[in-house]
Amino acid sequence: MAKHQTTSFNFRSSCSILVFLSIFSSIPLLYWSYSIGYGYCHDQVENNKEMLSMEPIKLLKFPKAWNQLVFSSKQRRTPQTKLLKIGLFVRKWPEKNQAGGMERHALTLYLALAKRGHDLHIFTTSSSASIPSTMSNLHFHISRPIGSGYLNQVVAWKQFLEENATKAFDVIHSESVGLRLTKSSTYLNNVAVSWHGIAYETIHSDIIQELVRNPLDSSSQQVISDGKMMKVVEEVKFFQYYAHHVATSDHVGDVLKRIYMIPEERVHIILNGVDEEIFKPDVSKGNDFLLKLGLNQDRSRSSIILGLSGRLVKDKGHPLMFEALQQLFLENSTFKETVIVLIAGNGPWGDRYKELGPNVMVLGPLERAQLAEFYNAIDIFVHPTLRAQGLDQVPLEAFLTGKPVMATKLASFTGSIIVNEDMGYTFSPTVSELKRVLYEVWEGGKKNLEKKGGFARERGLKMFTATKMVAAYERLFLCISGNNEEKQQKNEDYCVYQPHQEMD
Template sequence: MVKDQSSNMPSFRYFCSFLVFLSAISSVSFLYWSHYSNSFWFSQEDTTELQQNEAINLLSYPKAWNHLSFSSNPPPKLLKIAVFVKKWPQRNQAGGLERHALTLHLVLAKRGHELHIFTTTSLNSSFPKYSLTNLHFHLSKPTAAGYLDQAVVWKQFQNQNSTIPFDVIHTESVGLLYTRARNLTNLAVSWHGIAYEAIHSDIIQELVRSPDESRSYALTERTIRVVEEVKFFPSYAHHVATSDHAGDVLKRIYMIPDERVHVILNGVDNGIFKPDLKLRKDFRKKFGIAESSTSLVLGMAGRLVKDKGHPIMFEALRQIFEENATFWKSVYVVVAGDGPWGDRYKNLGSNLLVLGPLEQSQLAMFYNGIDIFVNPTLRAQGLDHTLLEATVCGKPVMATRFASITGSVVVSHEMGYTFSPTVASLKEALYTVWGDHRKDRGAIEQKGEVARQRGLKLFTAMKMGAAYERLFLCIASQSQVDKKNGRDDYCRYLPSDNIAILDQ
């Protein structure tokens, strides 16, 4: 239908082409901006604001809230929070959005807030149980497409809201549709990927398409989706972008007012993901990886599917193994996850180890056992949790040169490597890492330490949870202005009031 429409409307095709061009310009400009601003933004603790000790209006704060330090004391007020999420994580099968929901809301529940999770029942396994008495689940059958049944969850929400009203409502992406959300002023939506970012991914997918595959019309469809999002996104009161780049797009391209867009980077549990020499030794012993000064262990984790970049990673490794016997003998590649590319990796040789999906504790052992983490994703959306898990474990990372990654995670060569999503560029990066490791293994380890220190500053679960907690307190109190002081304190940030850093 979309194809026919565009073919009969040349002006619409031109509009699609313009948006694609605009997407490319936006990504390039953001990369240029982030390259020259990261040395200031990310190496200092927002010196100007903090040194002046002047109050900051958090709702118009332009950077990621992770850069601010909020008190580790008990929260000044306990909130009743409604959470809408399409799917709650089931053991080791969780995607990025589900892992974010689990990590964030467990932190908030442990902080004492009352959480009501509106989500779908699991058809294949029993629903997980938690000992927290302030964590409540309201389950419903998913629609045929796997989404929340909006009529059912809305009725569940109204029943809970009629007794003691919710202080704040949080929807993970479109868990709660805009048609229900547009009249809720105390609502925040977290975006883990938006259609405008995905245009870059669609371009890459078309470039890596093999000649025997049919051409995709995703670009035309995505352009229409962008237009739809620009129209309905303003229906949500507050927006949380999980990467610096997404926040920039929401403000400039989607034209959402600055004071309604807040950047809070994803966080991971650094109590689980942390350097551990014993785990490293146990991992290498278990899988027969020799501890040698010349051997290099590369690791990948996640779904082993096309859009995660495994076609270009497979081809890059295949070519290198064929042309360089020394590389083949000295490099191990360990893959955690499942998917169609798992069996193909096994065919590359005995030094390709495919472990299947892993639990969190097993993933922690995996990260400790490798030398460098590789993420060849072709998806230019969101902030991949595996990158953050690897960094807080003290590992340097190799990742695709997408704006969300270079703008928020691999912000300099001091903590890792980046490459374009092509076989040639990935091969060059792999050879560079291999050469650096052979020349000076300590330099690789130093990159990992730099990555870890930045990860502890920005990417811990508590850092993320503290930022969301403060945002929720701010949103909830906007309609309950402090009558004693005549102002809303939770939306104002004073550095002197937040001496303790949560993740220290």
């Protein structure tokens, strides 16, 4: 922790020097300052001024991501530390490494909270009869999923009430609609729900997928029907029964406040985080990974290595990426010879990618440790998804590994991840635009990507670590614990952020 604080201090000092030089220098020096990240430094300086104002912050009304705050573990880790009994609802518990983003979020968050000493009861489904736990304070309440794979609300709620009768839960947390509250009689003050995708976002996704649809493929046509609109209306109605909402992106936080009309003090932005001990820069691991693929150092140094990861399906943008690469390879033989594409994942588009030649390598699904090696082996991570829902974790993993990201121009990405061009690229979801940006990446070269990767890593450490995410959730849970006003008033200290105390 001390090492990270020193790094941040040095970076802030460097930013201050650049700001000083830009004021008293000539125009060429000003341009040079900007070219090495002046815009990013300016943002950092402004954020630091705000954070260091020493004015107490009422957390429940804090309009920005809690990840940027520094919650002192030292302050809360005393013999008198308040430990919570937390009820957690997630549709499916991940088994091995087969997990979507929501399940991976639950796995990271819940295990970390258990390690901090809280008593966790997880209401979920699993294909196994039971889930073994080596932690005495981690309890699973398993039920069979209903036909669509969702958690059986009747059974899960009954399990919850039985456990609650032994000792009342301090906090209840739901991953999206793991727990669906639809009646005012079930309104509880100590419920928080994290949204990993909402109906309002799916409309944008449908528009994109309709625009890129092959006109000859009528079977895949997306229709934005009245039903889609009514689903948004339905969500606006039943979302009111959750006392607190956690937006996993800045964009969703804005939508929940403006479109879903949820009061500001009930909407909290906590961005997703990933394990910084797994996803971190390691050049040697990246080189070893490439050697295993038969790519020696001479070849890898003379090529731009693009990386893609995830399910190789249509809504993740793989038809778009395939078409862009196919056209570029046909139009420019030098591009084809000096660009290597590594694809981690499986799905129907895996075989299609193999048609593009030996420089496109489909690796199949990788475990998390292998994914860390994969990120270290590439020069830039490409994320062409057409789904405008939630905050995907793979770009965050790339950021923490020190790699820039090239992603579809969706509000969650531009608002929370690639906030300026210093750390990556964004593109509109069309073949022509994707080709243009791929050319820009290629022409910029490795040195340019390394520089952007440095800024990506800096933002990743500030915003997207699992430690940051877990500390923010823990603080929220401590603040809202208890299901009546008297109990919650006793938690007032947890609801106020004191910069001079927290940063000690």
